[in-house]
Amino acid sequence: MTTWTPICRVDDIPRLGARRVARAQGLDVAIFRSADDQIFALLDSCPHKGGPLSQGIVFGTSVACPLHNWTIGLCTGQAAAPDEGCTPKFAVKVAEGVVYLDADELATVGTDLVRPVAGPVRRVVAA
Numbered sequence: 001m002t003t004w005t006p007i008c009r010v011d012d013i014p015r016l017g018a019r020r021v022a023r024a025q026g027l028d029v030a031i032f033r034s035a036d037d038q039i040f041a042l043l044d045s046c047p048h049k050g051g052p053l054s055q056g057i058v059f060g061t062s063v064a065c066p067l068h069n070w071t072i073g074l075c076t077g078q079a080a081a082p083d084e085g086c087t088p089k090f091a092v093k094v095a096e097g098v099v100y101l102d103a104d105e106l107a108t109v110g111t112d113l114v115r116p117v118a119g120p121v122r123r124v125v126a127a
Helices: 103-108
Strands: 004-009 017-021 029-033 039-043 057-059 062-064 071-073 092-095 098-102
Touching (some): 004 017, 029 098, 098 103
Antiparallel strands (some): 004 098, 017 029, 029 039, 062 071
16 A cells, blocks of 8 residues: 655646655655646656756656756656666655655665766865
């Protein structure tokens, strides 16, 4: 039996936009809203270079990654050809205007992943 966790109201997500759901562990989850109010949820990471999909442009049932313009299907998380790769999707339920995500998926999917760091990293050594 699925346990659903309330996340936000549908109206809290801009049409053709997204909202990030921070988690204690792992990468955030991105919740998307299409022009016709369909709601989708994907791990907030492009399968190409880990770009934040929540910052991409939503069109139809796809999102364009803000880093390299890969098109990712919101229904499946699959990259559109000729690109290859897939980002995990999350089960979504909408009831009475409230968006819910599967609690088990929130606790397990992508919790071992971290966002890649771009550019050189300077490590600070404590004295």
